[in-house]
Amino acid sequence: MANAIHNASVRADKPIRTINCGALPESLVDSILFGHVKGAFTGANSERKGLFEQADLGTLFLDEIGELSLDVQVRLLRALQQGEVQRVGDDKVINVDVRVIGATHRDLMKMVVSGQFREDLFYRLAVGIVKLPPLRERLSDIPYLVESLASEINLAFERHPDFKSKKICDTAINFIKKQPWQGNIRELWNTLNRAFIQTEATLIKAKDIANAMLYREHSDDGEEILLSIGQSVNVEQLVDKYKKKYVVAALKACGNNYSKAADMLGLKSHQRLKDWMRKLDIDETK
Known part of the structure; x- marks a missing residue:
């Protein structure tokens, strides 16, 4: 979705940079986002542009933005509000023009209420909001997704001499449409991979998909039930x-x-x- 937004914008001919915020080391986050000068810290053997500079006039996609610590959120807010960054170890301010797109599986509003996400940063980011529905709510997309993923898997496996290109039959696609896919597209992709590996035939059937699925145990959420005296329930x-x-x-x-x-x-x-x-x-x- 971030790529689609970038490619449909007037910034399409400019760079897009992507970072998973959950994988940002706390000690290097400033360097990665804003860059550093030579000698700024041990190991900084040369000058380096940060992602904001690299994405200047283009797009910076911050995946899993809900994983950022409060300290990093403060520094990110400054870059967004003022349109400027400062490399680690440098006293010079660099102006940047970057569209920032954030994505998260978390409920940022709840995080704002609980103090885990800065309210000012949330409202600075939440200009346009796109909700991506889970796979189970996009049943009409599944045949196209399955076809695309199957082509991708076939292409990845074709270098193996004994591999035969495989297709997924309509009954298998109908079976796929009936599954909850709590892991969404990643779960579907991995399930198809296992089915392709485990099945010798060139046509993947519903039973092959079923055999390739990983089933999770259902667990009670253990939520305590409270009743007030005089309250009645059926x-x-x-x-x-x-x-x-x-x-x-x-x-x-x-x-x-x-x-x-x-x-x-x-x-x-x-x-x-x-x-x-x-x-x-x-x-x-x-």
Whole structure:
């Protein structure tokens, strides 16, 4: 998305630089972002431009910006507000014109409230906000993503003499569309990689994708339930609501295969699952 924004802008012919903020060493962050002069610290054997200078007139993409410490946030805010940077060990101020794009999986608003992210920096960055929905909310994108990733994997493996180029059948794509993909595109990419490695056939089927998936154990969040005296709840209704969500999720995950869904839910038979479905008013035809 950052590349798309850059390429669609008037800065497209200028450089774009990218850094993962979670991988920035605290001791070198100033040098990496703002540069340093020769002799500024041990190991600084030559002058170096920082990312802000390298991206001058272009774009700087700060991935996982929510990982920055408060101290670094202060220095970043100064560069954004004043449009100037100062190399480590130098007293000269350098003017820069950079579009900054930040990305994060964190809730920055919550971090602002808890004091983990500076409010002034948040509002300086949050001029235009693009929310990228999870893969499970972009089902129409999945066939195109799968095709693109499959081509990428085939290209990476083609140098191996025994590898045969592979395709993914429509039933496998339909199976992929029914999975939650909590790890989003990275999980999908890794699953396809495993399927390509583990499968000898040139056509990847739904069972190959299923065998390549890594399943995580469901765990209760352990949230404490508090009730005030006089408060009333319909426990049976709450339990039925909870059951219905899991039944629907299980049926979706296994393509409405009752036996597999019953196994997923720990039920002794598919007939038991059907009894639940009737009680919970779940349409068997869907």
